Amino acid sequence: QERLSGIASEVRVLVLLTGGTIGMTMEDDVLLPRPYAFASALKKQPALHDENYAHQTKLYDCFDSPDNILVLPESKEKKRVVYTILEYSPLLDSSNMTTDDWAKIAKDIKKNYEQYDGFVVLHGTDTMAYTASALSFMCENLGKTIVLTGSQVPIYTIRNDALDNLLDALLFAGQFVIPEVCLCFHHKLYRGNRVTKVDTSSFKAFSSPNLPPLANAEVDITINWENVWRANTIKKFSVQTDMNRNVGLLRIFPGITTETVKAFLQPPMEGIVLETYGAGNAPDNRLDLLQALKDATDRGVLIVNCTQCLLGCVSQSYATGKVLTDAGVIPGGDMTPEAALSKLSYVLGKRHISHEMKRKMLSENLRGEIKVAHCGAKISLRDS
Amino acid sequence: QERLSGIASEVRVLVLLTGGTIGMTMEDDVLLPRPYAFASALKKQPALHDENYAHQTKLYDCFDSPDNILVLPESKEKKRVVYTILEYSPLLDSSNMTTDDWAKIAKDIKKNYEQYDGFVVLHGTDTMAYTASALSFMCENLGKTIVLTGSQVPIYTIRNDALDNLLDALLFAGQFVIPEVCLCFHHKLYRGNRVTKVDTSSFKAFSSPNLPPLANAEVDITINWENVWRANTIKKFSVQTDMNRNVGLLRIFPGITTETVKAFLQPPMEGIVLETYGAGNAPDNRLDLLQALKDATDRGVLIVNCTQCLLGCVSQSYATGKVLTDAGVIPGGDMTPEAALSKLSYVLGKRHISHEMKRKMLSENLRGEIKVAHCGAKISLRDS
Amino acid sequence: QERLSGIASEVRVLVLLTGGTIGMTMEDDVLLPRPYAFASALKKQPALHDENYAHQTKLYDCFDSPDNILVLPESKEKKRVVYTILEYSPLLDSSNMTTDDWAKIAKDIKKNYEQYDGFVVLHGTDTMAYTASALSFMCENLGKTIVLTGSQVPIYTIRNDALDNLLDALLFAGQFVIPEVCLCFHHKLYRGNRVTKVDTSSFKAFSSPNLPPLANAEVDITINWENVWRANTIKKFSVQTDMNRNVGLLRIFPGITTETVKAFLQPPMEGIVLETYGAGNAPDNRLDLLQALKDATDRGVLIVNCTQCLLGCVSQSYATGKVLTDAGVIPGGDMTPEAALSKLSYVLGKRHISHEMKRKMLSENLRGEIKVAHCGAKISLRDS
Amino acid sequence: QERLSGIASEVRVLVLLTGGTIGMTMEDDVLLPRPYAFASALKKQPALHDENYAHQTKLYDCFDSPDNILVLPESKEKKRVVYTILEYSPLLDSSNMTTDDWAKIAKDIKKNYEQYDGFVVLHGTDTMAYTASALSFMCENLGKTIVLTGSQVPIYTIRNDALDNLLDALLFAGQFVIPEVCLCFHHKLYRGNRVTKVDTSSFKAFSSPNLPPLANAEVDITINWENVWRANTIKKFSVQTDMNRNVGLLRIFPGITTETVKAFLQPPMEGIVLETYGAGNAPDNRLDLLQALKDATDRGVLIVNCTQCLLGCVSQSYATGKVLTDAGVIPGGDMTPEAALSKLSYVLGKRHISHEMKRKMLSENLRGEIKVAHCGAKISLRDS
Numbered sequence A, B, C, D: 001q002e003r004l005s006g007i008a009s010e011v012r013v014l015v016l017l018t019g020g021t022i023g024m025t026m027e028d029d030v031l032l033p034r035p036y037a038f039a040s041a042l043k044k045q046p047a048l049h050d051e052n053y054a055h056q057t058k059l060y061d062c063f064d065s066p067d068n069i070l071v072l073p074e075s076k077e078k079k080r081v082v083y084t085i086l087e088y089s090p091l092l093d094s095s096n097m098t099t100d101d102w103a104k105i106a107k108d109i110k111k112n113y114e115q116y117d118g119f120v121v122l123h124g125t126d127t128m129a130y131t132a133s134a135l136s137f138m139c140e141n142l143g144k145t146i147v148l149t150g151s152q153v154p155i156y157t158i159r160n161d162a163l164d165n166l167l168d169a170l171l172f173a174g175q176f177v178i179p180e181v182c183l184c185f186h187h188k189l190y191r192g193n194r195v196t197k198v199d200t201s202s203f204k205a206f207s208s209p210n211l212p213p214l215a216n217a218e219v220d221i222t223i224n225w226e227n228v229w230r231a232n233t234i235k236k237f238s239v240q241t242d243m244n245r246n247v248g249l250l251r252i253f254p255g256i257t258t259e260t261v262k263a264f265l266q267p268p269m270e271g272i273v274l275e276t277y278g279a280g281n282a283p284d285n286r287l288d289l290l291q292a293l294k295d296a297t298d299r300g301v302l303i304v305n306c307t308q309c310l311l312g313c314v315s316q317s318y319a320t321g322k323v324l325t326d327a328g329v330i331p332g333g334d335m336t337p338e339a340a341l342s343k344l345s346y347v348l349g350k351r352h353i354s355h356e357m358k359r360k361m362l363s364e365n366l367r368g369e370i371k372v373a374h375c376g377a378k379i380s381l382r383d384s
Helices: A037-041 A051-056 A100-112 A128-138 A162-175 A258-267 A287-298 A322-326 A337-349 A355-364 B038-043 B049-057 B099-112 B128-138 B162-175 B258-265 B287-298 B322-326 B336-346 B355-363 C037-043 C051-056 C097-114 C130-139 C160-173 C256-266 C289-296 C323-326 C337-349 C355-363 D036-043 D051-056 D098-113 D128-138 D163-174 D258-265 D289-298 D322-326 D336-349 D354-364
Strands: A010-019 A024-027 A032-035 A067-073 A080-092 A118-122 A145-149 A181-185 A190-191 A215-217 A221-223 A247-251 A271-276 A302-307 B010-019 B025-027 B032-033 B069-071 B080-092 B118-122 B143-149 B183-186 B188-191 B216-218 B221-223 B248-252 B271-275 B304-306 C010-019 C024-027 C030-032 C069-071 C080-090 C120-121 C145-149 C181-185 C189-191 C215-217 C222-223 C247-251 C271-276 C302-308 D010-019 D024-027 D031-035 D069-071 D080-092 D118-122 D147-151 D183-185 D189-190 D216-217 D221-223 D247-251 D271-276 D301-306
Touching: A010 A100, A037 A080, A051 A067, A051 B304, A080 A100, A080 A162, A100 A128, A118 A162, A118 D271, A128 A145, A128 A181, A128 A337, A162 A181, A162 A215, A162 B032, A162 C189, A181 B118, A247 A258, A247 A337, A258 A287, A258 B258, A271 A337, A287 A302, A287 A322, A287 B080, A287 C189, A302 A337, A302 A355, A337 D221, B010 B099, B038 B069, B038 B080, B049 B069, B069 C130, B080 B099, B080 B162, B099 B118, B118 B162, B118 B216, B118 C069, B128 B183, B128 B336, B162 B216, B248 B258, B248 B336, B258 B287, B271 B336, B287 B304, B287 B322, B304 B336, B304 B355, B336 B355, B336 C130, C010 C097, C010 C160, C037 C069, C037 C080, C051 C069, C080 C097, C080 C160, C097 C120, C097 C130, C120 C160, C130 C145, C130 C181, C130 C337, C145 C160, C160 C181, C160 C215, C247 C256, C247 C337, C247 D247, C256 C289, C256 C355, C256 D258, C271 C337, C289 C302, C289 C323, C302 C337, C302 C355, C323 D010, D010 D098, D010 D163, D036 D080, D051 D069, D080 D098, D080 D163, D098 D128, D118 D163, D128 D147, D128 D336, D163 D216, D247 D258, D247 D336, D258 D289, D271 D336, D289 D301, D289 D322, D301 D336, D301 D354, D322 D336, D336 D354
Parallel strands: A010 A080, A010 A118, A118 A145, A145 A181, A247 A271, A271 A302, B010 B080, B010 B118, B118 B143, B143 B183, B248 B271, B271 B304, C010 C080, C010 C120, C120 C145, C145 C181, C247 C271, C271 C302, D010 D080, D010 D118, D118 D147, D147 D183, D247 D271, D271 D301
Antiparallel strands: A024 A032, A067 A080, A181 A190, A190 A215, A215 A221, B025 B032, B069 B080, B183 B188, B188 B216, B216 B221, C024 C030, C069 C080, C181 C189, C189 C215, C215 C222, D024 D031, D069 D080, D183 D189, D189 D216, D216 D221
16 A cells, blocks of 8 residues: 655554543443543544645555554644544443453554564553552563553543543553553543552542652653663563452451461462551561461461552561561562552462462562662561 | 649640550561560650650649659740550450450540540551541540551651650640541651551651641641531440450452452451442452352342552442442442551441441441542543 | 534633744754644644544634634543644743733633633743732633643653643633633643742653642543632733832842842832741841831831741741731741742732732732642741 | 760761841740851750760860851751851841842852752741852852751740751751752752742742752652752852842833833943743834844843743744844743843943853753753744
């Protein structure tokens, strides 16, 4: 197929529309997904599609399904982002996301990896931090930019954050090589396994408490290259879609019973994120509770210690949380619970490596999700 | 006992030293409690004790245990805060706090309620937000100021936040009638049942995400009186120490199994805070999971829906979380998980009220812990 | 002219396009104003114009210049904002704005006051805070909402803040009676005489350091009604366009010479905002400098004391800045320099009131621009 | 003189007490300096002086004026900071500071440079940012840490920030080689020529808008070494005390008259910081005003363009502020007005370098005060 001038500046982005508020419509005060409407809605937005350019350059002639092909206006960087919408059917509610859905997304990226310069995943905000974390581990030897985004208000609604978020995501994915699974929201680009949803009603819905943003999209786009993580590998990109489902999050609270802990740890559970107090503390005078944890780790359950606090980390010093370390619990450093949970799922999915190797991987930095070197206090902060 | 001039400006504060970092010492890189040393250490700090005044006014003559009596230098408000240290033995690690300890604190306040103008509770930071929430409910018809505080660094250590926090707490408790259980930290006074610990290593350890501070202690002390909650009651102060222990926190995560939920809900569990996604969402395509929740509420378990997000609230609109409402789950509005958990414990402790009344109390504002009126979105934010 | 159904929900807003980045285009890396292009550009944006509705309701039939008539999509509040673009010719660069331009804007509002429900003024960001302050004083007995806005990036540019700012401003101006001159930027509505431009390159360009926003436009629009200022008057709206130009801003700095001060204060200067240190301090050992100030106030120059600090206020206590008070300088409380400057221009424009009355007006709260009651420190903060 | 064990860990800091709120007392609601009282007041504070250690190690035997010698308790880093108070007489009010006072401070540091490991300058907050900027230029080839600090509330007052600020400053100056003139306030260490006072009544009085802090002093002290500026010189430390006084700050405002500008620029003025709008804009249609600027630069006046905005920078691109560049004005990048003013004073103090060299120095980075490389927008932001 012949194309006209200007195409030298084109880059290609694949947009996976998995679902989420961004593509919903309000009907009788309830938000509902609206299938097969997204691409055509975007085509009416001059900020998101340049129909003149598409015609002049015969863009649609090159593709089998031209309805799903769009092209942004020329960017400040003098690029043209040509993007393809791949809409999931049915559209998924992010509250219903499972490891199967993570695997589908990863496989779709793998299948299209060579044909595109970058990838955008549109996703509901509720579990976007979980999915971003999971994808960051599932994508091995990643060399292209993957950006998850979505919105608090649908693109069909007046006064929405959908247009800005999608536009920023497309520009990041198409124009910059940030070989990470990222999350883009409200003019910032974050490392995907560092974010957590912190606000239900503000456009600034996400926070990356322990790592500054990878990039800002304000009057200018500025990339903080020193924060971008690089795998230092020349291996071929692959995806691990085998994610263990027998994992869970257990938050400690005053008066938690040993029965509750035991019930939570019982088979088939294989991995637990234990959300502890402060710098990684749990009751140390509850011998039965500690024994329950030890019994679990003895039979092979992997338990990672993360803090309930938004900021900060679980100390890796000897003294803090010694009782937990003695019980076989692995210090989780400054990982978010979302990152630790999906890392467990990923590591446990590796069936052919030893238990010790799994413990080691959980302690180590795999995708920039943990600051392994001394994080924080040199001293014990027991009960700080 | 005769006292000299100036005592007209004196106010009395009782300080309950329950334990925590504030009174610990570092030994071999481990923080350990240091019994029977706190009051004498404070006496050496001119900011916290005016020995000249104590002697001149024969302060010590009036008390049985003068070692535990201290007096602040004169404040800007021209007051003298005379305070008594009541040290718990053994000192408690806040990670080990239980409902019994909450009851002891409440009883100690009740016992001394008439003799003092205000109360300071020194407590470890790890579970301070839980205890502050619990005490806010346990204290009924409170007419005096109760301030919890503590520190990230012990008062025995160079460069600590203990001195400032204790001083601010004493001045708030002694000089102002803020009839709430408050938490004072890093120059701010918060409503106790609105805070959560958010940072393991900064002096600004606490946040009150959904309510501004009650007061600031910067160059001047400024009280935001419009935020102070008043019970509008003339009933006598009392404490309810019967707190139900069969309560728990359950955080939803992608792939959580129905078995896990069932195990968590099994007897003797009587009340659960369900930490959901965003504005109160949970999987709505998991019929067995929803059935497990319904079975629990049918047999009387109280389930309150709180969001995993730091800011914002669970919508009380019909549409959002309809499946959870249908399963008998109570919307938790903008309550913190800590507040909701201790509110459950408190409400379930009322043995002589009906199940319906308990559900009603959980939905209502009892101590300023929840904004009952429409909070946030008018629309459904399912999967926002 | 007959109109079709639905018009009951219509509200009318007049948009004064005075100039500014919002309507510029980039040519050869220079931003230039683009006359007579704005309205037609907006008509291509589905977020800003609903062409279907316009046709169905025969909207254009009602107006003489239909090209400048637009209508928003239906809002969440079920309203239709019909707005008219009144484009200034030539378009103004905000750096070149003068009191004449302020007067023109005020007169245009006055002329159209009865025909519209609200007003939006599009303006360059550089001096928007000055103009917003000036208009707040010039508009007397205001009963409708006036919103200034603009953008950091032109509406013709990919990834801009122009669309969001304009949309928010239209919705505030059309749907809510906030009888103030406001400034809308980056999802917030501020009182116009409280803002200052604080950032050259972020979308969050403005700050209102001493007053919280009047409203937020996040997932929902929320008005902080307790902050909205009401004149409590039933007088008819009028505009004072006589603004005295012989006013200026003089910032104190270490080593400022008396000659400089004298030169600045020489006739025809009639009013000065003196930007002092901290809580209103200036050198008190520079008798010649203080004499120069006193000489000026003796001959009738009005000098208002504002702080160089972004936050806080000039103490009105006796002690602080006593030397300045003795020299006849008027404490400016927590006014911004922009507000104080335009207030001087406004008060000096009142030719028929006494000098004492002018001094009194400068000290008093006219439009919510100053917190008159005790602001801040009870004590002298000389050299704090 | 013989000393006992432990002295190996000692470091020496010289504290210059120039004046300021930190050493004042309140009398009849007015703050007044309190001469010859500071050192003895500190000796009563166990956090600031360890009398036992002083006696055991015969510390006082080594010095001529033992009253002014103090020693901190052992730090976490196992160091002992021994410090000497050098009190100025008379104590200076920072509002009265002049270039002479800057010179005295610089000379005192020079005189004592070899005997001490670091230096603390106690100073009023009102002009501390000006003095810090000035000292940063005056100190050439600095190899030791100089820390300015002070407080919002005197050390003699209950609930003050003086103790924490002094302690942090001593620990930074004594224990770390940060070869800069720094400013320490409210648990942060900033580059001195990057700060500005932003709040009159909060303990967080200073901000460094365009550069992150050099260090934090929270639960732990953490140095951001990548931000510390190094001169890369092996030249000997020296101080330039010849600071030109004929410099000034001129803030542009709407309607500023050419007469005002001319009067400000008239001899003996030799250097001006022009505070412009936004990214460096001024009226470009005021030919007489531009001519007045050009006339001044033609006769050798150095004019540096800084923004009125707290954050951001004056664009160095061709287009923005072209009229100012044509008038000979030098773009000031992201320098604060305080830094630009004192840099002018410093550069103009170099009598033996050419005018061109002076212009060059003003554009270049001398002490980390300016980010020379592309700062911010690639595009013109005229009237943004």
